[in-house]
Amino acid sequence: xxxxxxxxxxxxxxxxxxxxxxxxxxxxxxxxxxxxxxxxxxxxxxxxxxxxxxxxxxxxxxxxxxxxxxxxxxxxxxxxxxxxxxxxxxxxxxxxxxxxxxxxxxxxxxxxxxxxxxxxxxxxxxxxxxxxxxxxxxxxxxxxxxxxxxxxxxxxxxxxxxxxxxxxxxxxxxxxxxxxxxxxxxxxxxxxxxxxxxxxxxxxxxxxxxxxxxxxxxxxxxxxxxxxxxxxxxxxxxxxxxxxxxxxxxxxxxxxxxxxxxxxxxxxxxxxxxxxxxxxxxxxxxxxxxxxxxxxxxxxxxxxxxxxxxxxxxxxxxxxxxxxxxxxxxxxxxxxxxxxxxxxxxx
Numbered sequence: 001x002x003x004x005x006x007x008x009x010x011x012x013x014x015x016x017x018x019x020x021x022x023x024x025x026x027x028x029x030x031x032x033x034x035x036x037x038x039x040x041x042x043x044x045x046x047x048x049x050x051x052x053x054x055x056x057x058x059x060x061x062x063x064x065x066x067x068x069x070x071x072x073x074x075x076x077x078x079x080x081x082x083x084x085x086x087x088x089x090x091x092x093x094x095x096x097x098x099x100x101x102x103x104x105x106x107x108x109x110x111x112x113x114x115x116x117x118x119x120x121x122x123x124x125x126x127x128x129x130x131x132x133x134x135x136x137x138x139x140x141x142x143x144x145x146x147x148x149x150x151x152x153x154x155x156x157x158x159x160x161x162x163x164x165x166x167x168x169x170x171x172x173x174x175x176x177x178x179x180x181x182x183x184x185x186x187x188x189x190x191x192x193x194x195x196x197x198x199x200x201x202x203x204x205x206x207x208x209x210x211x212x213x214x215x216x217x218x219x220x221x222x223x224x225x226x227x228x229x230x231x232x233x234x235x236x237x238x239x240x241x242x243x244x245x246x247x248x249x250x251x252x253x254x255x256x257x258x259x260x261x262x263x264x265x266x267x268x269x270x271x272x273x274x275x276x277x278x279x280x281x282x283x284x285x286x287x288x289x290x291x292x293x294x295x296x297x298x299x300x301x302x303x304x305x306x307x308x309x310x311x312x313x314x315x316x317x318x319x320x321x322x323x324x325x326x327x328x329x330x331x332x333x334x335x336x337x338x339x340x341x342x343x344x345x346x347x
């Protein structure tokens with residue numbers, strides 16, 4: 001069915017969306033400052049030990065509980081990692097998987113009888129580093145969109161990589177980490193209109209690269225004539241001088257659903273320390289649900305979830321209690337109304 005033309009009757013609808021950075025499991029920043037081969041090994045080994053301690057097998061049930069409680073129609077996930085390790089001379093693709101986040105999370109959701117399908121995913125980062133004289137560890141990360149089975153029709157899926165990207169050079173000659181980032185999207189039927197839902201994770205370590213990525217995203221989405229929702233970790237707090245401003249103040253820009261419902265304050269989503277073990281409040285708002293400022297979508301309710309003590313993963317033997325992630329999730333209930341000039345009827 002074609003979308004209604006302006007001036008024709010329009011059937012509204014609603015959509016519950018969520019964005020959740022599930023945390024790759026370790027702070028990788030010390031690798032980028034390594035000044036010698038041994039310092040690189042030490043930093044990579046420490047990061048890999050941290051991944052083992054923040055074990056996603058323990059965190060996946062807690063993340064699944066949050067999603068099952070909220071039951072969003074569509075979820076944008078960031079830092080969905082695949083970790084592997086093995087001998088330094090292992091052939092490409094031959095390293096042994098140590099933790100694969102996506103199937104672990106999907107299994108936990110299915111165990112709770114809430115079925116989600118992987119609609120699309122895009123590579124977001126990758127890297128390999130030595131963790132000893134003989135062993136290496138490798139991480140591959142993706143951004144993923146999950147759609148709740150049977151809840152809404154998916155009519156298209158796309159992904160792309162930003163031209164703007166960061167290369168982080170270590171102090172070790174010839175050793176650098178390139179960080180490709182991008183976006184993925186699905187088209188969903190809401191009422192009798194198709195809504196494009198986009199998931200992204202913008203650059204964390206370079207403001208100028210991050211702002212160029214945000215501008216690229218605006219340009220990529222500009223030709224789409226229908227409503228647009230952007231989910232993701234923008235790595236930028238509210239304000240006009242970073243990626244947030246690029247997305248919210250440019251012509252044809254986006255409305256911040258949290259601000260639409262709650263005003264400028266509150267809503268912190270990030271700031272847990274890397275071990276996930278320490279209590280305390282979140283401190284930064286960098287995860288967002290945005291919708292294009294064309295009057296078609298309206299946020300009815302927005303909440304930060306996964307940040308309560310009850311959401312933490314419980315003890316297993318001597319293992320510590322862990323937060324599900326270093327981020328909280330943002331869930332928004334959106335309603336679709338008529339475009340300017342359209343009439344409307346209820347479902």
